[in-house]
Amino acid sequence: MKYLFILTVISTLSLHSGFAQVLSNKQQNYTKADTLRGSLRPERNFDVLKYHLKLKVEPEKRFISGSNTITFTPEENLSIMQIDLFENMNIDSIIHKNQKLKYSRAYNAVFIKFEQALKASEKDSIQFYYSGNPIVAKNAPWDGGFVFDKDEDGNHFIAVAVQGTGASLWYPNKDHQSDEPEEVLTEIAVPNGLMNVSNGRFVGQKDLGDGYTQWSWKVVNPINNYDIILNIANYSHFHDTYKDLDLDYYVLPYNLEKAKKQFEEVKPMMDCFYEKFGEYPFKEDGYKLVEAPHLGMEHQSAVAYGNQYQMGYLGRDLSGTGAGLKWDFIIIHESGHEWYGNSITAKDIADMWLHEGFTSYSEAVYIECNWGKEEALKYLQGTRKNIRNTSPIIGDYGVNSEGSGDMYPKGANLLNNIRSIFNDDDLWWKTLKDYTETYKHQTIDTQTAESFFDKATRVNLQPIFDQYLRYSNLPVLQFKQEGKKLFYRWQADVKDFKMPVDVFINNKEVRINPTTQWKKFDKKLSKEDIQVHEPEFYILTQFLN
Known part of the structure; x- marks a missing residue:
């Protein structure tokens, strides 16, 4: 979970600051302790x-x-x-x-x-x-x-x-x-x-x-x-069930009535996550929420809860859109880790985006289950202001090095990009659920996850994963005007980068397939005629003239 950078964001939203990279251990020189x-x-x-x-x-x-x-x-x-x-x-x-x-x-x-x-x-x-x-x-x-x-x-x-x-x-x-x-x-x-x-x-x-x-x-x-x-602690305990899953709650006695009300959100969460990710991966061990003297953590089958029985993140919306105040952030995020991080675990902490990116995406999934796709896209787009894009999401392997704290919101927005590239929601949800169930109770690496999603679509996803995970910069969709013709291409760190993207041309949605070489639209267009579908694609746009 480790959302220290979120507190930085909360205190500096007016400055449009991103997440502080306190998770990152990426460095030039590593010590013997790092290697051990x-x-x-x-x-x-x-x-x-x-x-x-x-x-x-x-x-x-x-x-x-x-x-x-x-x-x-x-x-x-x-x-x-x-x-x-x-x-x-x-x-x-x-x-x-x-x-x-x-x-x-x-x-x-x-x-x-x-x-x-x-x-x-x-x-x-x-x-x-x-x-x-x-x-x-x-x-x-x-x-x-x-x-x-x-x-x-x-x-x-x-x-x-x-x-x-x-x-x-x-x-x-x-x-x-x-x-x-x-x-x-x-x-x-x-x-x-x-x-x-x-x-x-x-x-x-x-x-x-x-x-x-x-x-x-x-x-x-x-x-x-x-x-x-x-x-x-001096805990009070109460019990419930969801289908054949035991739900147990341990809270401080004076918070018992508040907990009974707040923890009702667990059942609609399970409805959503069972549908999208598959059944709870630790049924034999049961599911617990346990009140803790800190904000929260994804402790397997005993999720630590310290959100003070508030909606949002301590009563705040991390997206700044209002969509994050409709649900209890700690319940949803930390429970999402039961599927991503606890059931599917990264072999090396350099790949911790497999925990945090997928779990941050589960927040949007929960919103979509309850309030629709448009609200979920609004939430994801709102979290982008917290991304710094100053260092890669993936850390260095073999030296106890986590990558950038961008792994949370940027990882979630990368998955939203992939869904948009699929351009087939039925295929997307099937692939996500198949991935989650295929690697249940396993430790994997990023390449395993990349290959799984890549095989599900005809689009080559490898350059996209490379750009978003292994470089700090976003790909830039560049446009230039020559007379009455409008040209477009990608500028990216990955050689021969390709990624389809949806744009609106005179308010009609069209899919284009830019490469790193200039292409031109068949019709006469100006930059005023075109707009990127921003909620579905996290990219930068640049008009050169």
Whole structure:
């Protein structure tokens, strides 16, 4: 989610400012720490099968202690294993078959040494015991860390949000998006009188007899590391269903009635997303909204909600059109991530537009389901003022580098371009749904997504994806007048760039197929006779004379 740049936009709309690029780590030189986190080195050549995270949280001390049992299969003989844990956290011991293992640390990576290499394809496990004071976020969810807060009644109100920063901020794991555990058991002990809500299904609570109660939750679907979370508060719970899907809500007691009203939006959202994207991808784990002491985050099957029971984004419309005030931004956006980001996950964070671009597009999809296509196009067009176009959407691979924050609105508008190029809404919705269901519960890269959409249409989409994702500039549709003839062409970074575009010629919609070479209209035209269909195509237009 990570919408820090949106707050920048809100405060500077009158200046027509775009999104601040706080997500981007793109740089000229990368450190060893960047490589250790972002690359798939031999020490990471194993497949994680399960995490069993067992922790005690001491709110007054802001201290956590416990273990993660990591079950895995080496993909080749493995003598040294890399597990990630932030260097400020203490390692108490690492156990393998009842023996303590030797290890070394470099930045936020831990290198575990086995006396005898583990054999390829043989299931194994380690118990990683650790403790410490995890980093506290200064402004969650835009910077990673714990949030130690209190509610209006003085009860502890605690959460964690680590997208981008890394889940290894608070628990040891293979902190790379290409490898998701297939199952997670989270057991969190908290002071009596408080509840912990984590991902998946509730499987029990246990009074430990020392003033703490352990709350256990189990996920039985693949889950990316930054989605694994805890939420600690004096929660009230209420339950509903949608078709055969369990809907569970955990909110602060004094917000219960507001939540019952606000969360009614979940059902029309499910109606829309089931139709356009396919059924909820984690039915076995259920769907939850959990009130959090921060704005929100797409934590799989336990979506964090902190929009203060308002429509829009904290009562504001990010598009500036009015279309964004008809629905609760956090419910729709963060739930959209269940399909895009949680079910379909980018292997490398350089491709995070696969999460954020598609999910930002889901906002427009929801608007279209409820208020029509024209309103959805108006919303998408309104979000363009927040795009800076100063660096590429895709980051650098293998070095823990996200691309530009433009991945949100520019990614959504790119998908709207592709839909317009399809020029067949039935084909578009079928392709989008097929894509979503084909790569359900998988990690993929941008090339996989590009190829899928490219195969669905006769238009070659590759130069379009290249221009919008790998360059910062928009393509420019240039016109020039020579006598009574009007010429047109594309100016773009991609060599031999081609993209069809719809224009109005004397108020009649016509599709043209510009290239980088000048073409001329058959009829006598002037620039006053032509207008680009701007809601459907995000481009620049230039008249040279």
